[in-house]
Amino acid sequence: MNDGWNIVVCVKQVPDADDVTIDPDTGTLNRSDAPAVLNRPDQNAVESALALREEVGGTVTAITMGPPPAKAVLQTAVGAGADGGVLLTDRAFGGSDTWPTSLALARAAEELDADVVICGEESTDSSTGQVPPGIAAHNGWSQLTYVESLEPRPDEGVLVGKRDVEGGYERVAAKLPVVVAMEFGANRPRPAGLHRKIFAETEFEPVEWTAADLGIVDRVGLANSPTKVGGMDTATPVERERVRVDDVDELYDHIMEVL
Amino acid sequence: MTVDISEYRGVWVFVEQHEGEAVPVSWELLSKGRELADETDEPLVALVMGDGVSHLAEEAVARGADHALLADDPVFEPYRADPYGEQFRALVEERKPSIVLIGGTHTGRDFAGRVAVPAHAGLTADCTELAVDDEGLLLASRPTFGGDAMATIKCPSHRPQMATVRAGVFDASEPLDEDVDTTTAVEEVDVVVTEADTLSTVIERVVSDVVDITDADVVVAGGAGCEGNFQPIVDLADALGGEVAASRAAVDEGWVEPARQVGQTGKTVRPHLYIAAGISGAVQHLEGMNDSEYVVAVNSDPNAAIFEHADYGIVGDLHEVLPKLTAMIREKQEVVA
Numbered sequence: 232m233n234d235g236w237n238i239v240v241c242v243k244q245v246p247d248a249d250d251v252t253i254d255p256d257t258g259t260l261n262r263s264d265a266p267a268v269l270n271r272p273d274q275n276a277v278e279s280a281l282a283l284r285e286e287v288g289g290t291v292t293a294i295t296m297g298p299p300p301a302k303a304v305l306q307t308a309v310g311a312g313a314d315g316g317v318l319l320t321d322r323a324f325g326g327s328d329t330w331p332t333s334l335a336l337a338r339a340a341e342e343l344d345a346d347v348v349i350c351g352e353e354s355t356d357s358s359t360g361q362v363p364p365g366i367a368a369h370n371g372w373s374q375l376t377y378v379e380s381l382e383p384r385p386d387e388g389v390l391v392g393k394r395d396v397e398g399g400y401e402r403v404a405a406k407l408p409v410v411v412a413m414e415f416g417a418n419r420p421r422p423a424g425l426h427r428k429i430f431a432e433t434e435f436e437p438v439e440w441t442a443a444d445l446g447i448v449d450r451v452g453l454a455n456s457p458t459k460v461g462g463m464d465t466a467t468p469v470e471r472e473r474v475r476v477d478d479v480d481e482l483y484d485h486i487m488e489v490l
Numbered sequence: 491m492t493v494d495i496s497e498y499r500g501v502w503v504f505v506e507q508h509e510g511e512a513v514p515v516s517w518e519l520l521s522k523g524r525e526l527a528d529e530t531d532e533p534l535v536a537l538v539m540g541d542g543v544s545h546l547a548e549e550a551v552a553r554g555a556d557h558a559l560l561a562d563d564p565v566f567e568p569y570r571a572d573p574y575g576e577q578f579r580a581l582v583e584e585r586k587p588s589i590v591l592i593g594g595t596h597t598g599r600d601f602a603g604r605v606a607v608p609a610h611a612g613l614t615a616d617c618t619e620l621a622v623d624d625e626g627l628l629l630a631s632r633p634t635f636g637g638d639a640m641a642t643i644k645c646p647s648h649r650p651q652m653a654t655v656r657a658g659v660f661d662a663s664e665p666l667d668e669d670v671d672t673t674t675a676v677e678e679v680d681v682v683v684t685e686a687d688t689l690s691t692v693i694e695r696v697v698s699d700v701v702d703i704t705d706a707d708v709v710v711a712g713g714a715g716c717e718g719n720f721q722p723i724v725d726l727a728d729a730l731g732g733e734v735a736a737s738r739a740a741v742d743e744g745w746v747e748p749a750r751q752v753g754q755t756g757k758t759v760r761p762h763l764y765i766a767a768g769i770s771g772a773v774q775h776l777e778g779m780n781d782s783e784y785v786v787a788v789n790s791d792p793n794a795a796i797f798e799h800a801d802y803g804i805v806g807d808l809h810e811v812l813p814k815l816t817a818m819i820r821e822k823q824e825v826v827a
C-alpha cells in the first residue's frame with residue numbers, strides 16, 4: 232500500500248456542556264439554548280487523523296451523523312485540514328442510541344473504504360465511549376481505544392497504538408481496517424489555516440447520505456435502539472457549607488474538627 | 491430484530507483479570523450482582539476468561555457466585571478486544587443471560603461495546619446505581635452533565651441488559667466460608683477463538699501496581715494550579731495519611747499518574763475529607779468527588795466554581811497555604827507523639 236490510507240474521522244456536534252441547564256420543574260435537560268460545538272475530544276481525533284495522513288499519505292474524510300446544521304462540525308474538520316466530509320442525515324436516524332449510531336458510522340466507513348477510522352474518546356453530551364468499539368464490532372474490524380499515540384506500519388498493514396490502561400500502558404498492533412478512539416487530550420490540535428477555513432465556510436459542501444443510501448433504513452432510529460431513557464432525575468445537589476475562611480489557622484481548625 | 495426475552499435468565503458478572511489477578515471492581519460487581527440475582531430469583535454467574543485462571547473462577551464462587559464459567563486458553567492473555575468479544579458473544583448466544591455487568595475500566599469499556607453490538611444488547615455506560623423493577627427489568631442509572639442529573643436507562647425488549655459500572659461505588663464481596671468446595675461450581679467452556687483468527691497483537695504491556703484512591707478516607711487532590719510542583723499536595727496527603735489525587739488537567743500534564751485522576755473519566759472517590767487545591771471545579775471533576783463527606787477548596791481565584799461545592803474554602807496560593815497547613819498538622823502530631 233503505497234498510495235496512502237483512507238482515513239475517516241468521526242466527529243459530533245454537541246451542546247456546549249457549560250451552557251446546558253436543567254429545567255427544575257420537569258427535570259429535563261435544556262439543550263436548545265446551548266450553542267452547538269464540536270465535541271472536544273473529537274478535536275484530538277481530527278488532529279491524529281491529520282498527523283497520520285502526514286505520515287502515510289492518503290486522505291482524511293470527516294463524517295458526522297446529525298441534522299443538517301451538524302454540517303458545521305464538518306466545516307471545522309475541513310478547516311483544520313480534512314480533505315472532505317460526509318453528513319449522515321435522515322429523519323430515520325432520529326432517536327438512535329449507540330447501537331444504530333455505530334451501525335450508521337460503520338456502514339459509512341465501509342462505503343468510504345476506510346483503512347482507519349478515528350474517533351474521540353467519548354462525547355461530552357452522552358459520554359458513553361461505546362461508539363468506537365461499536366463501529367469496529369459492526370464491521371468485524373480491529374479496535375484500539377484509549378489511545379495516546381499512533382505508529383503506522385504501512386508495510387505490515389497494521390497500526391500500532393499506545394493505549395492507556397490501568398496502572399500503565401500497552402502497545403497493540405492492530406490489523407487494518409481498524410477503529411481508533413483517541414484519548415481526550417492526547418495531542419495538541421493544530422489551529423485551522425486561514426485559507427482552508429475560508430474554503431470550508433464558503434465553498435465546501437458535504438456529501439449527504441441517508442439511511443437508504445447506506446441500506447439500513449429498518450435498522451436505525453428509536454425503534455432499533457435497545458436502550459430507553461426510563462427517567463431523568465435532578466440529582467439532589469450535595470449541600471455544602473460554603474464557608475470562606477480567611478487564614479490557614481482557621482482552615483486548620485476546621486480540618487481538625489471534621490477529621 | 492426482537493428477541494423472546496423470556497428465554498433470557500441469570501445475572502452475569504465479568505471477572506476482569508490481568509496476569510491472573512482480578513481487578514477489584516469485579517468483586518464489587520459480584521456483590522451487587524448477588525443482590526440483583528436474589529431479587530430476580532435467578533442464578534448469579536461469574537465469567538472468567540484468561541490463561542491459567544481457574545483459581546479466579548473458584549474465588550468467584552467463594553465470593554458468592556452460584557457458578558462460574560471458565561474460558562481458559564493462552565489466546566486470552568493478555569486481554570485483546572477481539573478474542574474476548576468473540577468468546578463472550580458465543581457464550582451469550584448459547585446461554586442467554588438476562589443481565590451482564592462489566593467493570594467500567596478501560597478494559598471493560600473496550601470490551602463491552604464489542605459484545606453488545608453482535609448481541610444487539612442494550613448497553614449503559616459507566617453506571618453508578620443498579621436496581622431491578624417489579625418486572626425484573628434492570629434499571630441502570632448514571633450521572634449526566636457533571637452529576638447535575640441522573641439518567642435511568644432500561645432496555646425493555648432486548649437482551650442481555652448490559653452495563654459497565656464505575657469502580658468504587660459498590661462494596662466488594664468477601665470470600666465466604668473457606669471450607670466450601672468451590673471447584674464443582676466451576677464449568678470449563680469451549681473456547682471458540684483461535685490465535686489465527688485474532689486481529690491484534692499486544693507488543694508490550696507495562697503496568698505497575700495500580701494505586702486505589704477509591705478506598706481512601708482522606709484525599710488531597712491537585713490541579714493545574716500546581717504548575718508542575720505537586721510536592722505540596724504529596725506532603726499534605728502524607729501528613730494526613732491520605733492519598734494523592736488529581737484533576738485531569740494535572741494528569742494530562744504528566745505530573746501525576748492516570749490512576750489518580752478523579753472525575754467523569756477518572757475515579758469516583760468517597761472519602762471523609764477531600765481537599766481540592768488548584769482545581770477550578772469543572773463539572774467533569776465534580777462528578778468524581780461529589781460523594782465526599784467534607785470538601786475543602788484552596789484556590790487563588792475567589793470566583794472559582796469549586797468554592798460553590800466546598801464546605802470550607804480559602805482564597806490563596808496553594809504553594810503557600812498547603813505547606814503552612816502541612817507544618818501545622820505535623821507539629822500537632824509531634825506534640826501528640
Ligand SMILES: Cc1cc2nc3c(=O)[nH]c(=O)nc-3n(C[C@H](O)[C@H](O)[C@H](O)COP(=O)(O)OP(=O)(O)OC[C@H]3O[C@@H](n4cnc5c(N)ncnc54)[C@H](O)[C@@H]3O)c2cc1C
Pocket residue numbers: 271272353354355415712713714715716736737738739740751752753754755756757767768769770771772773774775778788789790791794806807808809
Ligand atoms: C470528555 C471529558 C472528560 C473529562 N473528564 C475529566 C475528569 O475525569 N476529571 C477531571 O478533573 N477533568 C475532566 N475533564 C476536564 C475538565 O473539563 C477540566 O478541564 C479539568 O477538570 C480542569 O482541571 P483543573 O481544575 O486542574 O484546571 P483548570 O481548570 O485550569 O483550573 C486550575 C485552577 O487552579 C487555580 N490556580 C492557579 N494557580 C493557583 C495557585 N498557585 N494556587 C491556588 N490555585 C491556583 C486557578 O484559579 C484555577 O481555578 C474532562 C473533560 C472532558 C471534555
